[in-house]
Amino acid sequence: MVTITLPEELPVNETLELLRQGRQMGIAARMVVVNQVPAMLLHASDRPLLEILQRESEEALARLALAAQGQLDGLDHARNRSSGCAAWRAPAWWSSGPAPDPRT
Numbered sequence: 640m641v642t643i644t645l646p647e648e649l650p651v652n653e654t655l656e657l658l659r660q661g662r663q664m665g666i667a668a669r670m671v672v673v674n675q676v677p678a679m680l681l682h683a684s685d686r687p688l689l690e691i692l693q694r695e696s697e698e699a700l701a702r703l704a705l706a707a708q709g710q711l712d713g714l715d716h717a718r719n720r721s722s723g724c725a726a727w728r729a730p731a732w733w734s735s736g737p738a739p740d741p742r743t
Contacts, residue, residue, distance in 0.1 A: 643672045681711050 640661050644654040658668045681689075685707070692704035 640666050640668050641670045641672065642668065643674060646673050646676050681707055683711065686711060
């Protein structure tokens with residue numbers, strides 16, 4: 640079985656339940672795919688450079704720096720909104736290679 644989930648609490652919990660029920664039925668979980676994982680192209684430490692580029696660069700580069708700052712602001716906002724969510728820890732087998740065969 641290959642399952643697909645999103646990096647959010649409810650879809651992950653539903654996936655874990657599906658995997659548990661699959662094991663009970665003798666269906667091996669071969670892979671879990673997590674869609675819509677945001678790429679971290681920028682880091683908060685890039686802000687000072689982006690501010691300099693915005694102030695001192697040509698118009699096109701300044702617009703690019705402003706857009707990048709907007710991306711960082713959006714990531715900060717998303718992190719702040721999700722900080723109240725319950726912490727979730729993946730089972731050890733989730734990230735350590737193929738899922739175990741439930742029949743063993």
